[in-house]
Amino acid sequence: MKTKQSLVLLLAIMGLMIHCKRHKSENKTKHVREKINANAKSKASEALDFCRANNMNTDFCILIDMSVHSGLKRMMLWNFNKEKVEASFLVSHGCGDAFL
Template identity: 50%
Template sequence: MKKIIPVISLALLLSCNKKKDVQEVNVFNVEKTAEKIAREKPRSEIKDIDYSIYYNEAQLYCKRNNLNQDKFFLIDLGMHSGLKRFFVYDFNENKILKSYIVSHGCGDNKWGATMSKENASISNEFDSHCSSIGKFVVLDRGVSQWGIKVNYVLQGKEKTNSKARSRAIVLHSWEAISNDEVYPKGTPEGWGCPAVSNESMKEIDKLLQENKKVLMWIIKS
């Protein structure tokens, strides 16, 4: 009986230590989660960005390159992916007509996850699964395997997006994309295409059938 008591005591000691470790890990996880939540600003505190310099440059670019001079698209991948950051701008009325949620490329992260929601990876390279920045011209309407089965070819016009067509980077819709802002959550990430919700794509598709050679400018503010 005397030999059994030390064994039981040792087992209890190890058990207590294990519970202590688990408790410490749980406390650590709670603290990290609280810290992360504390860093995320309430939506009401996120200030609107002044894009006027981009609007002015875009208008000049469209005139010089014989592109559509009524509308253009501005996408800001510098914004959190849970916010509306795809803007339809009207040159004639000098204002944003619509804004939408849009996804960016997952890069080295898991497809469909939201791991880079606060910092989109940028690349022009094949198999990078990243979005490219720069000026694009929205060209031919095609058939997509995604969303409402409609896509638009994007022709990159700069060194930063010159491989867009060969990388099959197109504008399309995706059922995983929300029609409304989801911040502080992120938007599911694909392989580099700017993807919007089905409802958003219906509106964009109608606009693009009425307006040809529209400039899409993707930036990272």
């Protein structure tokens, strides 16, 4: 009987650990996504100025944040009219903290 109680206790502790780790990971991903979107808005403003000065399309632009891990969606389709990210995509490779 004591073995059964120990097993139940062990499983409960493991379940709690897994839940806490997943929750922490979700919060970290949300924080990274918010940072990416804030950087995108800043860079999109620069891109819009450049597009206007060079008589280029002012509907959309593509932004790539090479400072973000390649396992995360770091390429964004920015909509100048709505001032928001329309879609995000994965981009492989890259290093440094450059924002293209």
